[in-house]
Amino acid sequence: MLELYLPIIVMVVLGVVVALVFLALSMWLGSRRATPLKTTTYESGVEPVKTARERFSVKFYMVAVSFIVFDIEVVFLYPWAIQAGTLGIIPFIAMIVFIIILFAGYYYELKKGGFEWD
Amino acid sequence: MNIHLIAFIVLGILAIASAIGTIATKHPIYSAMSLIVHFFALSALYLTLQSPFVAVLQILVYAGAIMVLVVFVIMLLNLNEDEKQTIRIQSRNSFGIVLAAIFFIMIVTFIMSNPLNQPNSTNVYNLFTAQSLGSVLFTKDLVAFEIVGILLLSAIVGAIVMAKKKLIN
Amino acid sequence: MNEILWISLEALIKAIIILSLLLLSAAISVYLERKLSAWIQLRIGPNRVGPFGLLQPIVDVVKLIMKEDIVPNGANKFLHGLAPVISLAVAIMVWAVIPVADPIKIGDHIIQMGISPNADIGILFILAMTSVGVYGIALAGWSSNNKYSLLGGLRSSAQMISYELSMGLAILSIILISGSFSLSDIVNQQFSHWGGFRWNIFIQPLGFLIFLTTAFAETNRAPFDLPEAEQELVSGYNTEYSGMRFGMFFLAEYANMATSSAIITLLYLGGWTLPFAPSAIGLEQGTWILGLVQFVIFAIKIYLLVMFFIWVRWTVPRFRYDQLMRLGWKVLLPLALLNLILTSFGVLFINH
Numbered sequence: 001m002l003e004l005y006l007p008i009i010v011m012v013v014l015g016v017v018v019a020l021v022f023l024a025l026s027m028w029l030g031s032r033r034a035t036p037l038k039t040t041t042y043e044s045g046v047e048p049v050k051t052a053r054e055r056f057s058v059k060f061y062m063v064a065v066s067f068i069v070f071d072i073e074v075v076f077l078y079p080w081a082i083q084a085g086t087l088g089i090i091p092f093i094a095m096i097v098f099i100i101i102l103f104a105g106y107y108y109e110l111k112k113g114g115f116e117w118d
Numbered sequence: 119m120n121i122h123l124i125a126f127i128v129l130g131i132l133a134i135a136s137a138i139g140t141i142a143t144k145h146p147i148y149s150a151m152s153l154i155v156h157f158f159a160l161s162a163l164y165l166t167l168q169s170p171f172v173a174v175l176q177i178l179v180y181a182g183a184i185m186v187l188v189v190f191v192i193m194l195l196n197l198n199e200d201e202k203q204t205i206r207i208q209s210r211n212s213f214g215i216v217l218a219a220i221f222f223i224m225i226v227t228f229i230m231s232n233p234l235n236q237p238n239s240t241n242v243y244n245l246f247t248a249q250s251l252g253s254v255l256f257t258k259d260l261v262a263f264e265i266v267g268i269l270l271l272s273a274i275v276g277a278i279v280m281a282k283k284k285l286i287n
Numbered sequence: 288m289n290e291i292l293w294i295s296l297e298a299l300i301k302a303i304i305i306l307s308l309l310l311l312s313a314a315i316s317v318y319l320e321r322k323l324s325a326w327i328q329l330r331i332g333p334n335r336v337g338p339f340g341l342l343q344p345i346v347d348v349v350k351l352i353m354k355e356d357i358v359p360n361g362a363n364k365f366l367h368g369l370a371p372v373i374s375l376a377v378a379i380m381v382w383a384v385i386p387v388a389d390p391i392k393i394g395d396h397i398i399q400m401g402i403s404p405n406a407d408i409g410i411l412f413i414l415a416m417t418s419v420g421v422y423g424i425a426l427a428g429w430s431s432n433n434k435y436s437l438l439g440g441l442r443s444s445a446q447m448i449s450y451e452l453s454m455g456l457a458i459l460s461i462i463l464i465s466g467s468f469s470l471s472d473i474v475n476q477q478f479s480h481w482g483g484f485r486w487n488i489f490i491q492p493l494g495f496l497i498f499l500t501t502a503f504a505e506t507n508r509a510p511f512d513l514p515e516a517e518q519e520l521v522s523g524y525n526t527e528y529s530g531m532r533f534g535m536f537f538l539a540e541y542a543n544m545a546t547s548s549a550i551i552t553l554l555y556l557g558g559w560t561l562p563f564a565p566s567a568i569g570l571e572q573g574t575w576i577l578g579l580v581q582f583v584i585f586a587i588k589i590y591l592l593v594m595f596f597i598w599v600r601w602t603v604p605r606f607r608y609d610q611l612m613r614l615g616w617k618v619l620l621p622l623a624l625l626n627l628i629l630t631s632f633g634v635l636f637i638n639h
Binding site: 002003004005006007008010011012014015016018019020022023025026027029030031032033034036038039040041042043044056060063064066067070071074077078081082083084085086089092095096099103106110115116117 | 301362368407437
């Protein structure tokens with residue numbers, strides 16, 4: 001166990017450390033001469049109007065919701081896929097039923113225009 | 119001191135600290151970030167319990183999917199400063215404390231009565247590999263598994279119904 | 288306690304080697320991109336720094352480090368710094384489970400050619416890390432307090448999660464065939480049949496196409512580079528980034544391109560394996576020479592794919608966002624599901 005997962009943790013930590021080092025390097029070596037004009041946000045050369053933190057379309061939210069549901073479906077498929085060869089016919093049928101149930105959800109969303117973007 | 123104990127203490131502290139951070143920070147996006155750290159700590163804790171599959175699902179589902187929605191919603195609402203309300207209603211706070219206490223007692227009694235708690239029971243960890251999870255899920259818990267499918271279906275339908283008005287406009 | 292120290296030390300050495308290789312390959316990819324795009328557009332491309340302009344990427348990085356980090360007005364300073372860290376860290380982390388060759392033997396020690404290629408979560412770990420990578424881009428867009436950034440970040444994260452599903456389903460078909468999450472198992476399985484040539488691309492052609500498409504979308508490369516569609520969004524989520532913070536996004540993008548190529552190679556193109564038994568040309572299993580040969584084969588396959596990525600970027604026009612969403616949800620997802628069901632029927636048929 002240890003020899004399999006300790007290295008992964010080492011790599012995860014190293015990834016974060018390296019990214020932080022890059023950040024620190026540029027803070028340390030880069031020049032800092034911020035002027036009020038320089039720090040205005042870019043808006044094609046005109047004065048920025050209002051803040052950018054506006055409410056945005058609900059469609060993005062729909063994408064995220066659909067993603068969660070189907071992602072959890074996919075997660076349920078992993079324990080099945082890894083030993084589908086050994087499980088036999090009943091789990092297979094169960095899985096097909098599961099997929100059909102979720103495909104019904106997919107079809108419903110499709111027909112209701114959940115995937116339309118215009 | 120053995121390594122598992124050290125890992126447990128360090129990760130436990132991280133998990134508790136980030137959980138406190140989730141409810142203590144003012145800005146919702148910091149709360150969300152804190153919760154993501156919490157999920158990572160939990161995931162590492164699962165690794166120390168020799169359940170890598172559960173550990174990776176913890177990140178895949180919670181940090182990678184559910185928190186994306188939460189972050190989206192925080193960004194979607196984009197509360198302005200004047201719209202933020204700090205909830206300081208006393209009755210609600212005390213209600214929360216009572217609820218937390220009940221939950222705490224439930225967890226303690228569960229841990230005390232749980233047979234998995236016995237250090238000698240050998241088949242505890244074997245439950246949580248992808249293979250063993252699969253064989254339990256697709257034989258013994260088949261009905262529960264299909265019900266989960268229907269639950270997910272209703273989740274989709276619910277989301278559509280709620281967003282439908284917006285989608286038509 | 289001693290054992291733990293040794294494991295960590297070995298892992299750290301390997302991690303540093305792989306990290307250097309990854310950064311090097313990101314630099315090579317940047318050079319390749321500039322040179323190939325120049326040739327495609329009948330230009331010369333970088334040719335001033337070093338022979339054939341080979342040192343250009345290094346000079347680029349030095350320049351980016353020396354530049355000023357501008358944090359725009361009204362930006363969330365903490366998140367503005369955190370976002371590129373997430374992007375780069377995730378791009379590095381995925382290599383924790385990617386093997387580059389068969390294990391080699393030195394004395395009595397078997398050394399895995401990868402940080403932890405035998406971990407039995409392999410490909411799932413990569414999927415999990417990719418899904419966390421969304422935050423880097425979403426937060427960059429949101430924290431910058433710029434309209435272009437916000438739109439770019441949103442588009443990009445919505446695009447990434449949409450295509451992640453089809454990617455997961457395509458991977459599921461591979462898992463069905465191999466019965467393992469571990470990448471070295473998946474590669475060895477492709478090698479162990481049909482005289483070393485049972486590459487998954489031949490039994491999963493549809494899955495390969497789906498995975499390839501989603502890999503383009505996940506790395507935000509053309510024709511899926513909507514988030515940084517210059518004509519409408521300036522530079523998308525990284526509009527307000529400068530200096531090394533921009534450099535980190537840049538590095539992460541090119542590292543991700545190399546990583547995607549590596550994963551495609553491992554899953555579908557036989558990984559590092561030779562098309563025949565290594566003993567046929569006098570190489571023993573477990574020698575370092577064989578390890579080196581396999582690594583070179585792996586690298587060649589990766590770079591051919593990287594060049595394909597670049598070639599596509601400078602050839603194919605960009606999608607419109609509604610087309611992209613339609614492709615992801617209405618075409619790729621049902622196709623991936625169909626592919627999964629067909630594969631599972633195949634596996635069931637063979638096993639019974």
